[in-house]
Amino acid sequence: MNIREKWLLTILTGVFVIQAGTLVYGVNICAKVKPTIDIHNVCPGLGERFDGTFGTMIATTLALLTGTSISSVIKPKKEPKPKPYIPPVGRT
Secondary structure, eight states: OOOOHHHHHHHHHHHHHHHHHHHHHHHHHHHHHTTTTOOOHHHHTTHHHHHHHHHHHHHHHHHHHHHHHHHHHHHOOOOOOOOOOOOOOOOO
């Protein structure tokens, strides 16, 4: 595994950590709602917002990681140098 792949995996790990922390914080804030207030008024579509926010970051990081892996496996083939033309020696 090269340095670029390690860096991309670190970014992916950071995205997961941020996502988990934000989700825990959001659920904690929504759990402190007074019984007289409807939970849907305080935290509407909590799951959909988290999915939309972090889905793009995760997809982008995984796409970069996949592209890096593919480019390290597939290397362009070097074309052989053409042989110089040597005319045949005529027989007399």
